[in-house]
Amino acid sequence: EVQLVESGGGLVQPGGSLRVSCAASGFTFSRYWMTWVRQAPGKGLEWVANIKEDGSTTNYVDSVKGRLTISRDNAKNSLYLQINSLRVEDTAVYYCATDESSGRFVFWGQGVLVTVSS
Amino acid sequence: DIVMTQTPLSLSVTPGQPASISCKSSQSLLHSDGKTYLHWYLQKPGQSPQLLIYEVSSRFSGVPDRFSGSGSGTDFTLRISRVEAEDVGVYYCMRGRHPKTFGQGTTLEI
Numbered sequence: 001e002v003q004l005v006e007s008g009g010g011l012v013q014p015g016g017s018l019r020v021s022c023a024a025s026g027f028t029f030s031r032y033w034m035t036w037v038r039q040a041p042g043k044g045l046e047w048v049a050n051i052k053e054d055g056s057t058t059n060y061v062d063s064v065k066g067r068l069t070i071s072r073d074n075a076k077n078s079l080y081l082q083i084n085s086l087r088v089e090d091t092a093v094y095y096c097a098t099d100e101s102s103g104r105f106v107f108w109g110q111g112v113l114v115t116v117s118s
Numbered sequence: 119d120i121v122m123t124q125t126p127l128s129l130s131v132t133p134g135q136p137a138s139i140s141c142k143s144s145q146s147l148l149h150s151d152g153k154t155y156l157h158w159y160l161q162k163p164g165q166s167p168q169l170l171i172y173e174v175s176s177r178f179s180g181v182p183d184r185f186s187g188s189g190s191g192t193d194f195t196l197r198i199s200r201v202e203a204e205d206v207g208v209y210y211c212m213r214g215r216h217p218k219t220f221g222q223g224t225t226l227e228i
Contacts, residue, residue, distance in 0.1 A: 035218075037167075045159075045167060045210055047218035059216050062119075095166055102173050103214025104157045108166040 002026040004096050004109035011115045016086050020112050022079040022096030027107075030054070030074040033099035036081050038092035039111070046092075049081065050099045086116045120145050122211055124221035131201040131226060139224045141194045141211035148191055155214030158187055158196050161223075162207040170209075171196065203228055 008020040022034070035050040049060045049070040058070050069082040079096050093113050097105035121144040131137045147156045158171040169178045171187035174194060184199040198205055206228055211221040 044208075044223040045161070045212075045220045047212075047220065050218075061217055102153055102155050102157075103216075103218060104169055104172040105159070105167070105212075106169055106178070108168070110166055 002098075002107045004098075004107055006094060006096055006109045006112035009094065009112035009114045011117060012086050013118050014086060014088060014116055016116075017082070017084045018086060018114060019080055019082045020094050020114065022081075022109055024077045024079065024096075027098075029072075029077040034070075034072060034079045035097050035099035035105060036070060036079075037095045037097060037105065037108075038090075039095070040089070040092045043092075048094075051079070083114070086114075088116050090114060091116045120213060120217065120219050122213060122219050122221040124209075124211060124224050126224060127222060128225040128227070131198075131228065133203060133228060134200050137198040137201050137205075137226060139196045139209055139211075139226075141189075141196070141221050143192045143194075143213060146191045147194075147213055147215070149215065154190065156187075156189070156194050157212045157214055159210045159212060160205075160207050161210065162204075165207075167210065172214075198226075201226070201228070 003025045005023045012018050036048040051058045051070045071080045093111040095111045097108045100106045123142045125140045147154050154174045159167040161167040175187045186197045208223040210223050213219045
């Protein structure tokens with residue numbers, strides 16, 4: 001059974017940093033692109049970033065370039081999202097998902113809440 | 119920037135009746151490889167999103183056949199032939215190519 005479990009969320013002050021993680025199991029993690037999608041409270045879905053199977057290629061939505069870094073450790077079956085210079089508007093549930101053929105997100109985690117507030 | 123526009127933003131449907139959601143892209147989603155990178159998701163209350171339809175009209179595994187997708191180029195439609203109570207939630211269309219972009223979402227209620 002495919003499982004994606006996010007962790008590392010919490011309350012952070014504006015300007016701070018945080019790394020959220022996604023632990024994958026039940027599939028060959030190293031063979032899949034992976035993606036992060038976020039959802040601000042009461043709002044819609046926003047794609048944030050994705051990363052190639054071997055980590056050699058990353059893509060970001062323009063609004064987060066320079067502040068967010070997606071990475072992965074295939075030996076640990078783990079995906080990461082480093083968020084720097086946190087802003088109130090980064091407050092959201094962050095989901096990891098498999099990013100598969102034709103760019104569809106097939107398997108999703110349960111999400112982790114990041115709250116940016118003073 | 120590519121904009122995905124869904125209409126309506128909300129709809130209320132009686133069980134057993136059909137429902138339809140439109141998604142319009144500001145640019146054609148037909149790629150040179152012949153595929154159209156348009157997908158549909160449903161986010162049920164309190165849950166993570168789930169894939170319903172990929173590449174315009176292909177139902178994902180386990181999705182009931184009352185769900186169907188159609189369209190081409192910039193105009194797409196998700197149809198539910200007979201709405202059931204379990205179909206409530208927010209439906210999103212999404213462009214599958216970079217930059218991946220979601221529509222605003224359409225809330226379906228019974």
